[in-house]
Amino acid sequence: MMIKRRPPKQPKGSPKWMVTFADLVTLVLVFFILLFSMSQIDIVKFKAMAQSFKQQAMFDNQSSIVPGEYPSEEMKKEQAQKEEDSLSKLAKEVQQYLKEHGLEDVATATRTERGVVLVLQEKILFETADAVVVEEAYPFLNEIGKMLETKPNIIKVEGHTDNRPIQNTYYPSNWELSSARASSVIRFLSDNHDIDPKQFIAVGYGDTRPLVPNTSAENMQKNRRVEIIITDPKYTESE
Template sequence: MKRRDIRRSNDKGAPKWMVTYSDMVTLILVFFILLFSMSQIDSVKFEAISESFRNRMIFEFYPSPVPMENPTEHTRDEESGKNSNEFENPTQLENNTDEDDITEQDTLDNLMENIQQYLEEHELTNEISANRTDQGVVLVLQESVLFDSGEAEILEKGEPFLTKIASMLESLPNNVKVEGHTDDRPIDNYRYPSNWELSGARASSVIRYLIDENEFDESRFSSVGYGDTRPLVPNTNEENWAKNRRVEIVILEESQGDDA
């Protein structure tokens, strides 16, 4: 009897090209899933995260897993603040603007009180006034305190008050603006052809006295002559004329110093 041959199954699995093809399809699928997921990202948040990673300081939050060769040197750097950053030490970035403004305001308020006290003690309130404005501290000196009529040379009786003001300015960094004012009656002589020259000369005389007697930095001071263009009261009688003939010393707020 002839032996019957048994057919054996010769199943070798999928062809080799099928494996490569399957891997390619899987990668394409993953790629499109990645594109889809990125299209749903909030652009603002994504940019913030990207920026944080671009900032090298963010990596200083965590200690290095690799032991350092000189740990004592690193400790000294941290103590000295070399490796500190704005995230670990937020108090270093505190804005002191508000505190500075309060200190400046208190300083000018104290100056105002001291001047007012001086005027009352020396009975000068009728000839000199002090006011607190947005500009700073404004001192209004009538002509009779400082000058003879039509002149710009400071009188001896006006020097003590200017000396007092100078002593107060020594402890302040504020800039000072001096303004000269006249009444509307015209003046015409060889020295002052008009009220413009007279008012400017009076303002300059006050600044020159302050600087010469105390050696202030000249860049702190500015002068201007307004003539009769800014009267306090209408130029209608002798009393009003006297009020308008004046010199104003403005001790400016530090924030307005550059605009003097």
């Protein structure tokens, strides 16, 4: 007696290759739909929508949609005015101190576009051809240091000399002398007062930036100086 074999059952559903093919066709279709949609942008409607965002009052009053994340223009102006008032007040305080202690002939304080500029003649700070701060200068520099403790501004200290050449064991030229004097003033202020050292910049100009021509002993004395600039944040060095 012959036994009939049943034919193998065919798998249900579509062939396996059909799934991959369908995915590929779908991706291609989506790609062409995106291309089509991008090519059909109504430029008039797009500009109208962009203009509507510009006219929103929220963007005029707050530069960021997240409240308080960025300061508004009004807040920036208020901050700038506070800094301006702070520097002007500092200049007046220093001027008053100089007047009360009879130092107006050897030191000045002015408010300029650079900030508050203190010009200190050599004889109030150093011996001739030396960069060690004399003890007589301690009270004055300490007073300046107290005023600067609350100021976050960059403090630039510049050393200047007259045009007479110098050459000794410590300072081969006026470049080294002027740089050393600027550094000595910074070291005194940072060692004796709570001022972040990162706020300081020391520069030595030698005899390259005289206040007056080096044609007399009096003029040379004016050119031998240290300038302390409490910089205005709005000011940018041009050189």
